[in-house]
Amino acid sequence: MASHTVTTTYKKEMQFETDSPTGYKTLIDTSPENGGRNEGMSPKALMLSSLAGCTGLDIVFVLNKMRVAVPEFKMEVKGELTEEHPKYYHKVWLDYHFYGNDLDEAKIQKAVDLSESTYCGVMEMFRRFATLEVGVHFHKINA
Template sequence: MATQKISLNWKEGVYFESEGPGGIVPIDGSEEVGGQGKGLRPKALMLSALAGCSGIDVASLIKKMRIDVDTFDIDVEAELTEEHPKFYHKVWVNFNFYGDNLNEKKIEKAVTLSVDTYCGVMEMFRQFATVETKINYFPKK
């Protein structure tokens, strides 16, 4: 069974650096708890992990499926519960593809494979939140 490990290193105040496979990520708290805006907040980092996981899948599938895409980005928005401990209970993931000759059928297949089969972070989110996905197509930037 595969395992992963990170080390969280306290730097000052509520600023930390998370070191793991491939690099270091700065993490900081909100201003209300003494944060200074030096890094991502922990909950936002979860949304970044979701977008990153699916983005890596889609980028890999675009290459394998030889899909002509100028570029793409992923926007994630989430709603927190009102009671403590606050957690995401609704999540919206928008896949935005840019190009002049987009093959929407192939792009939809790539996104669906990521969302339904490959992205483990997406599956983790489904354990505690309703996740909605949408694909948007735009002309070349």
């Protein structure tokens, strides 16, 4: 069975450094009102980034297999927290934005659907605690 291990080390004040299994390091911090300096990602923001990263990797992999080029692609993820502690995301909006003048919208949509339904484990984890709304948007690039 696959597993992952990360090591997170206290640095100073409210800042931590966490590493990936491959050795890449990321800073975690909080806002000044919570004693931090905003010098790193907050833990909850990292969760939203993980969702975007997971599905984004899936989509690029599938599009490469389909031989579909996308000049520009980004995702915007917004999470709404519960009012009571422990606060967690109970609603999440994930918007995919694809930019290009000759986009194969049907194949791109298929790649998104495959990520959502089959491949993205982080998305499946989010579905266990949050309502997830997804939008796919296609944009022309001005020449």
